[in-house]
Amino acid sequence: MPHAFGIRRIVLDVLKPHTPRLTDLAMMVATDESVLGVNISLKEVDQSTESIAITIEGDDLRFDVIKEILEQAGAVIHSIDQVVAGKRFVEEVALQPENT
Amino acid sequence: MPHAFGIRRIVLDVLKPHTPRLTDLAMMVATDESVLGVNISLKEVDQSTESIAITIEGDDLRFDVIKEILEQAGAVIHSIDQVVAGKRFVEEVALQPENT
Amino acid sequence: MPHAFGIRRIVLDVLKPHTPRLTDLAMMVATDESVLGVNISLKEVDQSTESIAITIEGDDLRFDVIKEILEQAGAVIHSIDQVVAGKRFVEEVALQPENT
Amino acid sequence: MPHAFGIRRIVLDVLKPHTPRLTDLAMMVATDESVLGVNISLKEVDQSTESIAITIEGDDLRFDVIKEILEQAGAVIHSIDQVVAGKRFVEEVALQPENT
Amino acid sequence: MPHAFGIRRIVLDVLKPHTPRLTDLAMMVATDESVLGVNISLKEVDQSTESIAITIEGDDLRFDVIKEILEQAGAVIHSIDQVVAGKRFVEEVALQPENT
Amino acid sequence: MPHAFGIRRIVLDVLKPHTPRLTDLAMMVATDESVLGVNISLKEVDQSTESIAITIEGDDLRFDVIKEILEQAGAVIHSIDQVVAGKRFVEEVALQPENT
Amino acid sequence: MPHAFGIRRIVLDVLKPHTPRLTDLAMMVATDESVLGVNISLKEVDQSTESIAITIEGDDLRFDVIKEILEQAGAVIHSIDQVVAGKRFVEEVALQPENT
Numbered sequence: 001m002p003h004a005f006g007i008r009r010i011v012l013d014v015l016k017p018h019t020p021r022l023t024d025l026a027m028m029v030a031t032d033e034s035v036l037g038v039n040i041s042l043k044e045v046d047q048s049t050e051s052i053a054i055t056i057e058g059d060d061l062r063f064d065v066i067k068e069i070l071e072q073a074g075a076v077i078h079s080i081d082q083v084v085a086g087k088r089f090v091e092e093v094a095l096q097p098e099n100t
Numbered sequence: 101m102p103h104a105f106g107i108r109r110i111v112l113d114v115l116k117p118h119t120p121r122l123t124d125l126a127m128m129v130a131t132d133e134s135v136l137g138v139n140i141s142l143k144e145v146d147q148s149t150e151s152i153a154i155t156i157e158g159d160d161l162r163f164d165v166i167k168e169i170l171e172q173a174g175a176v177i178h179s180i181d182q183v184v185a186g187k188r189f190v191e192e193v194a195l196q197p198e199n200t
Numbered sequence: 201m202p203h204a205f206g207i208r209r210i211v212l213d214v215l216k217p218h219t220p221r222l223t224d225l226a227m228m229v230a231t232d233e234s235v236l237g238v239n240i241s242l243k244e245v246d247q248s249t250e251s252i253a254i255t256i257e258g259d260d261l262r263f264d265v266i267k268e269i270l271e272q273a274g275a276v277i278h279s280i281d282q283v284v285a286g287k288r289f290v291e292e293v294a295l296q297p298e299n300t
Numbered sequence: 301m302p303h304a305f306g307i308r309r310i311v312l313d314v315l316k317p318h319t320p321r322l323t324d325l326a327m328m329v330a331t332d333e334s335v336l337g338v339n340i341s342l343k344e345v346d347q348s349t350e351s352i353a354i355t356i357e358g359d360d361l362r363f364d365v366i367k368e369i370l371e372q373a374g375a376v377i378h379s380i381d382q383v384v385a386g387k388r389f390v391e392e393v394a395l396q397p398e399n400t
Numbered sequence: 401m402p403h404a405f406g407i408r409r410i411v412l413d414v415l416k417p418h419t420p421r422l423t424d425l426a427m428m429v430a431t432d433e434s435v436l437g438v439n440i441s442l443k444e445v446d447q448s449t450e451s452i453a454i455t456i457e458g459d460d461l462r463f464d465v466i467k468e469i470l471e472q473a474g475a476v477i478h479s480i481d482q483v484v485a486g487k488r489f490v491e492e493v494a495l496q497p498e499n500t
Numbered sequence: 501m502p503h504a505f506g507i508r509r510i511v512l513d514v515l516k517p518h519t520p521r522l523t524d525l526a527m528m529v530a531t532d533e534s535v536l537g538v539n540i541s542l543k544e545v546d547q548s549t550e551s552i553a554i555t556i557e558g559d560d561l562r563f564d565v566i567k568e569i570l571e572q573a574g575a576v577i578h579s580i581d582q583v584v585a586g587k588r589f590v591e592e593v594a595l596q597p598e599n600t
Numbered sequence: 601m602p603h604a605f606g607i608r609r610i611v612l613d614v615l616k617p618h619t620p621r622l623t624d625l626a627m628m629v630a631t632d633e634s635v636l637g638v639n640i641s642l643k644e645v646d647q648s649t650e651s652i653a654i655t656i657e658g659d660d661l662r663f664d665v666i667k668e669i670l671e672q673a674g675a676v677i678h679s680i681d682q683v684v685a686g687k688r689f690v691e692e693v694a695l696q697p698e699n700t
Contacts, residue, residue, distance in 0.1 A: 037688030188237030388437030488537030588637030
C-alpha cells in the first residue's frame with residue numbers, strides 16, 4: 001500500500017509515572033524527526049502516575065517510533081483519540097444538537 | 101443524472117474492532133484517490149469494539165469505495181451523520197435558541 | 201413583484217425514509233442549477249424514517265424546485281427554519297442574555 | 301433633526317400566520333429598496349401562527365415601510381429586539397459574568 | 401486634566417417608557433456628533449417600561465450630552481456597565497475558571 | 501534588575517464608591533502616560549460601593565502610579581487578577597477538561 | 601540528545617505567598633532571556649498564600665532557570681499543566697463529545 005499521504009496529527013491518551021516530567025517527555029517526543037510539534041497537557045494526577053493528553057503534528061508521523069519513545073520513558077498509551085491523515089488537514093465537525 | 105458537483109464531505113458514525121488501529125484505518129481511507137483528507141476520532145471503547153467518527157473531505161468523494169475500504173477493515177457504518185455537496189462548501193447553521 | 205434580490209439560504213427540517221441515503225439525496229438537491237451548495241445533517245433515526253436538517257445556499261434559490269426534488273425522493277418538509285434573502289448575506293444575531 | 305447616519309440593523313420579534321411562508325415573506329421584505337439583506341428564523345410553531353425573528357440590514361432602513369410590508373403579510377411585530385445606527389456598525393458587548 | 405485620549409465606548413443599562421421606540425431612540429443618540437455608532441438591545445418588557453442595553457462607540461464620547469439626550473427621551477440610566485478609554489481599544493479579559 | 505520588557509496588561513478587581521463614575525475614573529487612569537488603553541466593567545453594585553474589573557494595557561505599565569490614581573479616586577484594589585509581561589503578548593491558555 | 605527544537609510554552613500551577621505581587625513576579629520571570637512573554641492569572645486567594653497559573657512562551661525555554669526564579673520568590677510549582685515543544689506550535693485539540 002503506497003502511502004501517498006501520511007499521518008498529520010495523532011492525539012494520544014497516555015498514563016505515565018511522575019518522571020520524566022512533561023518538559024522532558026515533550027523534548028523526547030520532539031527528537032523524532034517526523035514530529036514537527038508536540039503539545040502535552042496534564043489531565044489527572046494520582047499518587048504514582050499521571051494521565052496526559054499528547055497531541056503530535058507532522059507531515060508523515062511514524063506511530064511506532066513515537067510509541068517506542070513513550071514506552072522507553074515508562075509511559076503507556078491507553079488509547080489513540082484522534083488521527084488526521086491526507087493532503088488536506090481535516091478537523092472533526094461539531095454536529096449541531098437537534099432543534100427542539 | 102449528470103453529477104456537476106460532487107460530494108465534498110462525509111461524516112460517518114462507525115463501529116470497528118480494535119484492529120486495525122486508528123492510524124492504520126486513516127491511512128487505508130486516505131489511499132482512495134477521491135479522499136483529500138480524513139479525521140478519525142474515538143468516541144467510545146467497549147470490550148471488543150470501538151465507536152468512531154470519521155470525517156472525510158474531497159472534491160468528489162465516492163461513498164461506495166469508502167464503504168468498501170471500511171468493510172474490508174472489519175468496520176460497520178452505523179449512520180451517515182453529515183454530507184456536504186456542491187460548488188460552495190456549506191456548513192450547518194447553528195440556529196439560535198428562542199429568546200425568552 | 202420584481203425579485204431584485206433572490207433567496208440566498210434555506211434551512212429545512214425534513215422527514216425522510218431511510219432510502220435514498222444522505223449522499224444520494226445531497227446529489228439530487230445539488231443537481232438543481234440554482235443550488236450552489238448543500239449540507240445535510242442527520243438529527244434523529246427512527247425505525248422507518250429519519251429526521252434531517254438541510255441547509256441550501258445559492259444566489260437565487262427556487263424553493264418550489266427544491267421542494268419537488270425532495271418530494272420525489274419521498275421526503276416531507278416539516279418546516280422552513282431559516283431563510284436569507286437579498287444582496288447582503290445577513291446572519292441571525294445572537295442576542296445576549298439579560299445581565300443579572 | 302437631520303439624520304446624518306441611518307438605521308443599519310433592526311431585529312424584530314414577529315408573530316405571523318402560516319401563510320405567506322418564510323421564503324415569500326423574506327422576498328417581500330427584500331423588495332423595499334432600503335433593505336440590503338434579511339434573515340428570517342423560525343422560533344416556534346403553533347396551530348395557526350408561528351413566531352419568527354427577522355434581522356434586517358441596510359444603510360438607512362425605513363422602519364415604517366418595513367412595518368407596513370409585514371402588516372400587509374398579516375404579520376404582527378411583538379417587539380423591536382435590537383437596533384444598530386450610525387456610521388460605525390456597533391455590536392452588543394457580551395459582559396463577562398462576575399469572577400467568583 | 402488634559403484629556404489626551406477620550407472615551408471610546410460606553411455601555412449603559414437604561415429604563416425607558418415604550419415611547420420613543422428603539423429605532424427613534426437610536427437615531428436620537430446618533431445625532432450627537434461625538435457618537436460614531438450605537439447599538440440598542442431590548443432586555444425586558446414591563447407594562448409601561450422596558451429595560452434596554454445601549455452600547456455607544458466613538459473617539460471622544462461626551463457622557464453628559466448622551467445622558468441629556470436619553471433624559472429628554474424620558475429614559476433613565478440605571479448604571480454604566482462598561483467604559484473603554486484611551487488610544488488602544490481594550491476589551492474586557494475573560495478570566496479562565498480555576499482548573500479543578 | 502534591568503527591566504528589559506515591561507508590564508503589558510494588568511487586570512484589577514477594585515472596590516470603589518459610586519463617585520467618580522466609570523467614565524471619569526477611566527479618563528483618570530488614561531491620563532497616566534504609560535497607559536495606552538483602559539476598560540472598566542461594572543461587576544456588582546451595593547448601597548455605597550460598587551465592584552469593578554479594570555483592564556489596563558500599555559507597553560511598560562507602572563503599577564504604583566496606577567494604584568495611586570485609583571486611591572486618589574477613593575478606590576481600593578482587592579486583587580491583581582492577571583498580569584502580562586514581556587516582548588510577546590501571552591494570553592492565558594484554556595485547558596481542556598478531561599475526556600471522560 | 602541534541603535539542604533540535606526547544607520548549608515553546610510551559611503552563612504552571614503555582615502556590616505563592618502574597619509577596620511578591622503578580623506584577624513583580626511577572627517581571628522576575630521575564631528577566632530570564634529565554635522568556636519571550638509571560639501571563640500570570642490569579643486562581644484562588646487564601647489567608648497567607650495564593651494559587652496562580654503561569655503561562656510562559658519562548659523559543660527555547662529553560663525550565664530549571666524558571667523554576668529557580670520562582671523558588672527564589674518563595675513560590676512552589678504544584679504541577680506542569682501543559683508543555684508545547686517543536687518547530688510547529690501545536691495547540692491541544694478539543695475533542696467533540698459523543699453524539700447521542
